[in-house]
Amino acid sequence: MRPFTYLRAQSPAEAATLAAQVSGARFIAGGSNLLDLMKLEIETPAYLIDVNDVGLDRIEAAQDGGVRIGALVRNTDLAAHPRIRKDYALLARALLAGASGQLRNVATTAGNLLQRTRCPYFYDPNQACNKRQPGSGCAAIAGFSRQLGLIGVSDACIATHPSDMAVAMRALDAQVETIKPDGSTRTFPLSELHRLPGNSPNIENSLAPNELITAVTLPRPLGGTHIYQKVRDRSSYAFALVSVAAIVQKDGRGCIALGGIAPKPWRVERAETEMPNGAKAVVGQLLDGATPTHDNAFKLLLVERTLAAVLAQAREQA
Amino acid sequence: MDTPDLLPMSRRHLLILGVVTAATAVLPPFISARASAVNSSRPITTSLSLWVNDQQYELDLDTRTTLLDALREHLHLTGSKKGCDHGQCGACTVIANGRRINSCLTLAVMHQGSKITTIEGLGTPDQLHPMQAAFIRHDGYQCGYCTPGQICSAVAVLGEIRQGIPSHASPSLTEPPQLIAGEIQERMSGNICRCGAYSNIIEAISEVAGVNA
Ligand SMILES: Cc1cc2nc3c(=O)[nH]c(=O)nc-3n(C[C@H](O)[C@H](O)[C@H](O)COP(=O)(O)OP(=O)(O)OC[C@H]3O[C@@H](n4cnc5c(N)ncnc54)[C@H](O)[C@@H]3O)c2cc1C
Numbered sequence A: 001m002r003p004f005t006y007l008r009a010q011s012p013a014e015a016a017t018l019a020a021q022v023s024g025a026r027f028i029a030g031g032s033n034l035l036d037l038m039k040l041e042i043e044t045p046a047y048l049i050d051v052n053d054v055g056l057d058r059i060e061a062a063q064d065g066g067v068r069i070g071a072l073v074r075n076t077d078l079a080a081h082p083r084i085r086k087d088y089a090l091l092a093r094a095l096l097a098g099a100s101g102q103l104r105n106v107a108t109t110a111g112n113l114l115q116r117t118r119c120p121y122f123y124d125p126n127q128a129c130n131k132r133q134p135g136s137g138c139a140a141i142a143g144f145s146r147q148l149g150l151i152g153v154s155d156a157c158i159a160t161h162p163s164d165m166a167v168a169m170r171a172l173d174a175q176v177e178t179i180k181p182d183g184s185t186r187t188f189p190l191s192e193l194h195r196l197p198g199n200s201p202n203i204e205n206s207l208a209p210n211e212l213i214t215a216v217t218l219p220r221p222l223g224g225t226h227i228y229q230k231v232r233d234r235s236s237y238a239f240a241l242v243s244v245a246a247i248v249q250k251d252g253r254g255c256i257a258l259g260g261i262a263p264k265p266w267r268v269e270r271a272e273t274e275m276p277n278g279a280k281a282v283v284g285q286l287l288d289g290a291t292p293t294h295d296n297a298f299k300l301l302l303v304e305r306t307l308a309a310v311l312a313q314a315r316e317q318a
Numbered sequence B: 001m002d003t004p005d006l007l008p009m010s011r012r013h014l015l016i017l018g019v020v021t022a023a024t025a026v027l028p029p030f031i032s033a034r035a036s037a038v039n040s041s042r043p044i045t046t047s048l049s050l051w052v053n054d055q056q057y058e059l060d061l062d063t064r065t066t067l068l069d070a071l072r073e074h075l076h077l078t079g080s081k082k083g084c085d086h087g088q089c090g091a092c093t094v095i096a097n098g099r100r101i102n103s104c105l106t107l108a109v110m111h112q113g114s115k116i117t118t119i120e121g122l123g124t125p126d127q128l129h130p131m132q133a134a135f136i137r138h139d140g141y142q143c144g145y146c147t148p149g150q151i152c153s154a155v156a157v158l159g160e161i162r163q164g165i166p167s168h169a170s171p172s173l174t175e176p177p178q179l180i181a182g183e184i185q186e187r188m189s190g191n192i193c194r195c196g197a198y199s200n201i202i203e204a205i206s207e208v209a210g211v212n213a
């Protein structure tokens, strides 16, 4: 790990300002992804701005009937919150399907959204990786790509975004709130947070330099049956091969987001009009244009079958 | 990310813990912290106090020191183990402010003021914690390397179920989770045992919880 100076900010505005006034700063929340990558010197911040004391650790009712989740709320607390369990069960289920009890106790809402890919070549500094070292190539495309992405990917990078929580939030139409170093704030849909790789997979999100996420908001509860189905190599404590987050209403309509297959939580709203026609019809549109590798082509069928199981389960529970 | 000459930030509102001790004699701490970061090959040290097993310790540490390394290398509390050092195995599990965490994936400086409990704080050879005694009774280990982490995790798991925190294995999110072996199994998945003593571990925890494994 490279040496760094550790600073503790006392408010969101201070954290953002501070980060902008030094060179090479990163925010640290739970630290469970950032420190992992710092040990491998994949991340090499000169300054760590600790944001644990900035007062963003509350879950509040929002005026529109929705809920506002502070950026520093721990994954454990979010999943255990009575309001989330009752009205946004999809989110609680996705959180509980992720990582381990120990990790969920430290992982935060913003840190989870901004965690980096688990592509094994990204993690291995001896391998070519355009995300880690722009222009060096991508060892994954011709390599062991079973875990990697098949849609939204590019010739430069086929990495997936590993978060479970983000997939549920995407299905729930979450919005992200931020503050910039100049003190200005903005709110935008979660769908606009993560960037597709194109020719620059090293640029992963639409945040400005040193822009701090302050909260994630969820609109009024959508009702319906909430199901998060994660398919993985072992039944606990593993990243998704594929995951399906679905909210299904009594009439068979609803919304669907997928994890484990793309550089961002994958949702195509127009595919959802096919929901009453079954999984094959939905997946035809949802994964239209997919470019799987030899190793991960199995995910196409796995998505379809997982979605079919989810829709059947939703009918049973309705 | 430009580097202006001075930070306009008020020092009153800002806790700065990265200070090179050698430089502090001439420069105010804030400047020395910044100067040292530019020369990024030099370690940057900081003083902090840690509360571990009800005892307070004052330490001067490289900011890079993980909580695990602080416990093992500086406080010589070698019960917590370094397995993978990447949050994947759970051997380093300790309890911080009542919650189990991987001590390898957190910095010691982030724990200024938090209350840490390690395996040494749960029980002693003469006065075992009930969970330690149950692990011995049920042979909940072979080589023993993962055991301190397993035990810290297990103690916290029973607390989490009592507090009503749901898990992936909970059939309902609105009912309180049940104290059953399936819940314990799922919640213990962050602790890997390479000897495969899992079934005995579940038996030990179940006994302490008063349930049938
Ligand atoms: C062994 C293992 C298994 C895991 N399994 C899963 C899994 O199955 N599913 C899953 O979803 N996740 C999994 N994870 C990942 C885990 O969920 C993330 O590490 C965690 O959510 C990151 O949150 P954090 O608060 O610790 O982030 P940090 O490590 O503190 O930060 C991550 C990034 O976010 C930035 N950041 C943090 N807060 C802010 C903010 N407020 N504004 C702007 N930027 C910010 C940081 O600068 C950093 O770049 C696993 C991790 C490990 C180690």
Ligand code: SF4
Residues within 6 Å of the ligand: A117, A119, A120, A121, A122, A128, A129, A130, A131, A132, A137, A138, A139, A140, A141, A148, A156, A157, A158, A159, A201
């Ligand atoms: S898929 Fe992306 S992250 Fe993985 S090696 Fe290729 S460029 Fe790097």
